[in-house]
Amino acid sequence: MTTLLSKLRQSTAAAVLALTAATVAGEAVAKDLTITVWAGGSNDSDHYRIDAIAMAADMLEREYELAGEELNITVEGKRDFAGWAEFKQAVTLAAEAGTAPNIVVTSHLDIAPWSSAGLIVPVEDYVDLDAWPLNNLYENLVEITSYNGQVVGLPQDAESRPFFFWKDTMKKIGYSDEEIDALPAKVAAGEYTLANVLEDAKKAVDMELVEQGYGFYPRVSNGPDYAQFYQSFGGELIDSETGKLVLDKKAMTDFYQFFVDAVEAGVTRKNHIGTDWAQWYSEVASGKAALWHGGTWHYARYTGKEGLDDFFGNIQFTLIPAGNENGRANTITHPLAYLLTQQQDEEAVEIAAQLIKIASEPRINSLHAIKSAHLGISREQSNIEFYANDRWAAEATERLLPHANAQPNHIKYGQFSELMFKGLETAWTGTKTPAEAVAEVEAEMKATLGDDLIVR
Template identity: 65%
Template sequence: MTLSKSLKLAAITAALALSSTAVLAKDLTISVWSGGTGESENYRVDNIEIAADELMREAAISGEELTIKVEKKTFTSWDDFKQAVTLAAESKTAPNIIVTGHEDIAPWSQSGLIRPIEDYIDLDAWPMSQIYPNLLDIASFNGQVWGLPQDAESRPFFFFKPHMKAIGYSDEQIEALPAKIESGDYTLYDALNDAKKMQDAGLVEQGHGFYPRVSNGPDYWQFYVSFGGEIQDKETGKLVFNKQAMTDMYQFFADAVKMGVTSPTHLGTDWGQWYNEVANGKAGIWHGGTWHYARYKKEGQQDFFGNIQFSLIPEGNANGKPNTVTHPLVYLVSNTGDDEVAEISSQLVAIASEPRLNTLHAIKSGHLAIGSEQTAIPLYANDRWASEATVRLLPHAVSMPNNTEFGAFWNVMFKGLEASWTGQKSVADAVADVEAEYKATMADAIIMK
């Protein structure tokens, strides 16, 4: 923390101390909204409520009168969530605490919707001091820390073990598959060939051999990296369009459709249907998120480790590498209310980030730890999924950049992927259109390769 930041934090703390009777004696209402949040992710908002109870108990012991009411709202749909936040911001009624993807930090900080959390809490103090530095980096933009990571995750490749056995893999070969993928000895095209064998053997229906996610999402950047793509230039911070990598990525999904292992109409499949099918062996090979572990159990898959193998996304060719994307959600403090409200909101976020509280969310929802001390919490340490996924995936994780142009960059990429996937355009034409749109709309923000 710089001297100027320390002085600002000290000034806020001093002001709160001088006005503690006036501020802390009255009731406060703190609102928290969370996007992309299903039933198993309730602790994203519940931990703020638990934190409020803790803060009120601490205030009572100090002889202060503090009442905090937490108003919670969750959205399963990211589109509905983003629209609600945007409308609330326009009417100056944004929630005090927002749980969202880290990619929103760049545009929302520049629009003035959020405040740097480092202005209200000491990042060198516990529990912030034990949060993994790379996650704090992901919560940063333009030299400031704007939020705290709410969770960590990554996006693995999955194989249904009984189907792999049925096409000739031994138990030993299946167990060795993650290492074989990590070394580059098993590629994305090997996966398509195995998916075709499963369909030819009648193990899964046509178009279910390779069963990707059914909508746009961060996962698809993994395939770009698998074919040698780079998302952001480290030196300049600019986004990177690698034409060959994008071409090879689009071609991979077009080839999956041509082989019949993925349907040209797969995108838009109902998510509930998709979860049930991949959890119960109606698909052969697919990709998803670490949090899917909890959902698969809900769908009836009670022997995950007996039936499902997981790994990094394989490399696509010699230009690329095995990888996984991590897309942490973050706690952000909005500009709603004054500095005193922001300070209380930040304290709640800090308490919610303590190892024991964050572990409640991690284990229930199938996410990973945000800090080093969580591995010592028995609930986390004794969970096989959390332990194995952390070691196998996170060291190879890449993240999407906090860049104001990334949303537009992303939308253009996926539009081209969808066009080539569904056969509306050839791969060459889709890539040409992507390149043309990049040059026309954001040439200064992109390095063309």
């Protein structure tokens, strides 16, 4: 008997899904599978990370039914983790115990360490990347979810991390509506830089439009956002020829100095790091801060929980400005990815692969993008009216994604990032000068990263 899955396997070079249904007296026996999905960093607005798999399961079951086979899939999802650390620990412990979820939704930065540890398997072994819908994914996102020459996962969403301006404050310090409208192009061209950020933030504080320390109101904890400021001053995260991480001491020093200057100018608080996130969201969404940086997904929080009725009337957004002539305006995209875990039941891996492929179809992914204020993963989403007619999705995609890069999928990048932020914090709080902080970072990176680091 030729099954639907065997036909799929024969029809693709990538060994797509193969489920051979046992037969008794010529009739296919029902196949029952439970597919578990764990999603990190997900709240109520991100429920489609799991719901999309359930939708895909329904579609796959219907396809089997029409092919004369019975497949029953139960999707069990979990996203109520206390934070990223708890999520990653839970996945690791479950894998060690042989009870890992079939699918994990996580940062692309987990691909390198989890691949090296054998926790996950390359998705390219189970799906045809040259067939719909995977052949329509943005190539740069597929590259971000690849490691060691293999496509390991599928991008689940995309985002970007822009710079924000409160329009009313900008007007009061002297900007016209036309000049505010021109800011995105000026930032992209390097005509509005981080030096201008400090100037405008200081005007807002000096004119008492915002409180001391609220002229420039950064992110309150470590995250990919701070790598953007390193790039603004000419820093590179990875050497393209050797694949090694890069510590550019001048760029790192200039990056740290910018935040020291912000504190000394009275536009950023010395004790800002560690501010409660709920407080931060409330303050930036109400105009208490003049300028700040954040993520594209913040749009959902500002216009939802924080009650900002007119986002576009109140806020302008741009790339992160260049810091000096050595750097560039930039933004980092930090897509989450669907990853397949190593399982003893190969059949379950094959089914899970088909589900994440179906969940990547434009209409399904657009539900997550619009619900959570993320950006799409494929070109065709611009032709989905539901997505294209959403002003935030359309403008953020056009303005930010063409300039976006990503943190490297390097097994030691997490350590690099932590040490970079540790140095920033010591300079920011005045514990060390920027030069002293960079010297300490250099010593610790050399000791921790060894031959995986280039120092410039």
